[in-house]
Amino acid sequence: MSMEFKNTKSIYLQIADNMVERMMDGTHPPGEKIPSVRECAATMGVNPNTILRTYNDLQMKQIIENRRGIGYFVAPDARDKIIQWKKEEFFKNELPELIRQMIMLGIKYEDLKPYFEQYKS
Amino acid sequence: MSMEFKNTKSIYLQIADNMVERMMDGTHPPGEKIPSVRECAATMGVNPNTILRTYNDLQMKQIIENRRGIGYFVAPDARDKIIQWKKEEFFKNELPELIRQMIMLGIKYEDLKPYFEQYKS
């Protein structure tokens, strides 16, 4: 089984997002080993170098750590790091852009409500 | 004065967004001429080819029209075209992704309220 990728974002970043989600939902808890570069590459159906790029990226963000010759592990405080990183991105970049666009389109705050309730499950 | 660009989105698309906003806020009303490729390039501080790409893009979306030898003009129904295009994009692509992310970060619908009121002015 190989993952499906959008064409609008580079694969290695989509995989990073995917890994991050799996850390947040408990599939890869803090301190645990994540799949090896080669294994992950096989699973995702991409080149090992692509995964290496993903892992490098996450390592730089201090979300995963590398133990030489053993593999990559989820950092103990990975969740904090992720939330901090994503929230910053959300409030600094995405939300203002979102609001700007909604104003332009005449969409009001209240108009969003039904879309949120749909996901309340 | 040259425009500021983010590195996460291509310049010609950022300029397109910019033009579209100026059409929506009345700076470039329907039927009016917009700046020539060269002039716009100079204003923005970018390569004329980049502007050309922006204008081509907007022309394909039927938001602007080209009168050979004279220049580019805002289409009579530009506003409708823009709203139709952007709304579709918003509800189909952006909103679901937004909600997914907010759930992951534990941000609630109500948390957005203050950000909207801030822009009510």
Added chain:
Amino acid sequence: MSMEFKNTKSIYLQIADNMVERMMDGTHPPGEKIPSVRECAATMGVNPNTILRTYNDLQMKQIIENRRGIGYFVAPDARDKIIQWKKEEFFKNELPELIRQMIMLGIKYEDLKPYFEQYKS
């Protein structure tokens, strides 16, 4: 002419050191464009991907900047960034290790003097 590389350090890091030195000695002053990835690869006699790695590394350290489709440029405050980075490395990692070793070998502070005077030119 291709650069000479040691075997103890990866090529892309040796090239990074090389570039940094050229920024410090004025060959690549702040704000100036540095050789394109391909050009530099040809000069150094290595694969373009290797240079790309080097440049990515320097970009992350905010020593060089990227202007889309145009090339890489030395950051305005590159010198400060470099000195800050290298000094930190020097006093935190290298110097203590150096002193520890000198003590073990019975080399005294004064023994270093002649080696420094040799480079006074």
Added chain:
Amino acid sequence: MSMEFKNTKSIYLQIADNMVERMMDGTHPPGEKIPSVRECAATMGVNPNTILRTYNDLQMKQIIENRRGIGYFVAPDARDKIIQWKKEEFFKNELPELIRQMIMLGIKYEDLKPYFEQYKS
């Protein structure tokens, strides 16, 4: 208790440095037995293969000797061997690089003095 390792140098070499220091400071005097591969691996919290590599390395430098079935022993002239080896390394490789870097950073010979006195104890 497991040893702390830097990521910039291979573990087996860091352990070698550690052993060498303990020979110089008298913890492991010439002729004495050093901990077995397994014991050392347990103490350090690493894979026995890693220790084996360390011991092989030191054996090749004639700093330790292997008596089959008994264990590894500090060579009678270990101290001389170490000093000879380290001094050569120091003056040939490390010192020139050190000086080059200090010049680039504008650090002078005299600036080092306080750091040495601090360790005089």
Added chain:
DNA sequence: GTGGTCTAGACCACC
């Protein structure tokens, strides 16, 4: 077995 580096070469978006 693990990751890290490097090459060669392709294809793409962008300026």
Added chain:
DNA sequence: GTGGTCTAGACCACA
């Protein structure tokens, strides 16, 4: 022309 991404595959050091 510029950089960015991806693949395929080799070789290495390390655990």
